[in-house]
């Protein structure tokens with residue numbers, strides 16, 4: 170489907186008016202506007218700090234006077250003079266462009282457009298009556314999802330046996346999956362192409378209930394802990410979409426096509442991470458380009474924005490919440506442009522700290538890690554994309570350790586059942602991307618290193634270099650017959666805490682390891698670029714995941 174594009178209606182007829190003025194201009198006025206004017210007047214000329222410059226406002230005004238304003242500014246207002254950057258002819262060309270502006274292809278998120286993309290696929294109530302209990306597994310929380318990125322599919326796996334239960338097309342580059350904590354039989358996925366899909370895990374083959382095209386480029390997804398609402402975040406059109414979690418009916422949109430960024434400029438922002446919290450009736454989402462986190466209160470009529478936390482940092486990405494005392498009160502929001510983890514407090518709805526993760530580090534926590542340490546109390550960790558460094562901080566928001574790893578990574582994962590933080594090195598190049606560092610949660614040192622070789626896998630002690638375990642690994646070749654060095658990422662607990670699942674992106678399989686030791690158990694094979702795994706049982710107790 171096509172999302173409605175907001176095309177600002179201009180005067181319906183085009184007048185070749187530049188000929189009215191003396192001199193010719195070679196200025197690319199559109200580029201000039203983007204560079205010099207958009208910050209104040211808005212990407213769609215809708216105004217902000219500056220005046221509304223859309224044709225409806227300007228068409229009846231004297232073109233000569235407007236050109237004079239551009240050249241000389243408006244003393245006593247924020248409108249600066251541009252005489253040093255533009256000639257008279259340039260200013261006249263600019264006025265002509267403004268007076269006949271037909272709208273840029275900035276898509277603005279609208280509820281009507283999203284509603285057009287909502288489709289019911291099966292009768293939820295019928296399934297509810299027919300399948301009160303899960304058909305394919307003992308408990309629906311035993312199910313894990315795997316996203317097969319390049320195959321655009323979601324796969325459901327029995328997390329207690331590793332058996333593949335079903336596969337479903339779910340949109341280009343399926344990104345994230347979440348479950349309904351109140352009713353874990355309902356699961357949801359979002360694809361990068363903006364398709365949200367709802368599944369009923371109790372049915373044979375985990376059938377779809379509904380789908381909704383929320384945008385054309387999307388990322389984040391969260392379900393409110395009361396099980397009633399689902400929120401999706403879009404890159405394009407910028408904004409977030411609140412849906413009914415039982416039907417996917419779109420209820421409200423939060424467009425972010427005109428927001429103030431950290432430089433004080435108004436522009437469009439993509440929405441990155443979306444987070445629910447057990448702390449209050451809130452869902453938060455991060456404005457990637459604008460540096461804000463918005464908090465909405467879904468218990469109030471019309472689901473208002475009740476918190477706007479600006480200036481967290483540039484290029485916001487993913488985040489996670491605290492565990493332990495007051496679980497879910499704090500959101501750790503990664504800013505990749507400023508190399509900080511911003512700590513947002515849901516209680517005061519304010520930014521309480523910025524944890525600096527190091528120069529050029531680009532924090533990427535993924536599901537993050539929050540655990541209790543005997544010496545420091547509750548701790549938090551993120552991975553770094555640009556350097557091999559796991560950064561750990563405490564509840565006073567001070568960094569207490571930097572753990573050097575082999576290379577840049579995307580995910581750190583842990584659970585109460587493993588003594589380790591499992592950190593991948595998936596961006597560290599072929600020499601390092603087949604390693605997972607197992608960092609001891611108490612000593613805050615690397616305890617062991619898991620390596621998946623082309624023929625053998627090993628767990629070694631980084632201090633004594635002794636091999637603790639070693640096992641045979643089936644060699645995988647690419648289409649040209651070249652042996653593949655497994656590129657491994659994302660550690661997810663499964664099977665009542667006994668296992669950790671690690672995706673092998675280019676080798677098409679998931680390795681299962683003992684959570685307590687890192688020892689190899691077995692492979693789930695026959696997958697296409699498995700990326701993200703999600704254990705319902707594990708995530709039931711993780712806030713915001």
Ligand code: HEC
Pocket residue numbers: 201202205206207208209210218219220221222226227230235238239243246247248249251263
């Ligand atoms: C720092 C902010 C800022 C920037 C940058 C800026 N403007 Fe303005 N502009 C304003 C403000 C504020 C006003 C309204 C002034 C007033 O109150 O009369 C304004 C007014 C105008 C007006 C008059 C509108 C009317 O209805 O009378 C025009 C035309 C205009 N700006 C064009 C531009 C162009 C073209 C650029 C870039 C080359 C630009 N502005 C850059 C802040 C800005």
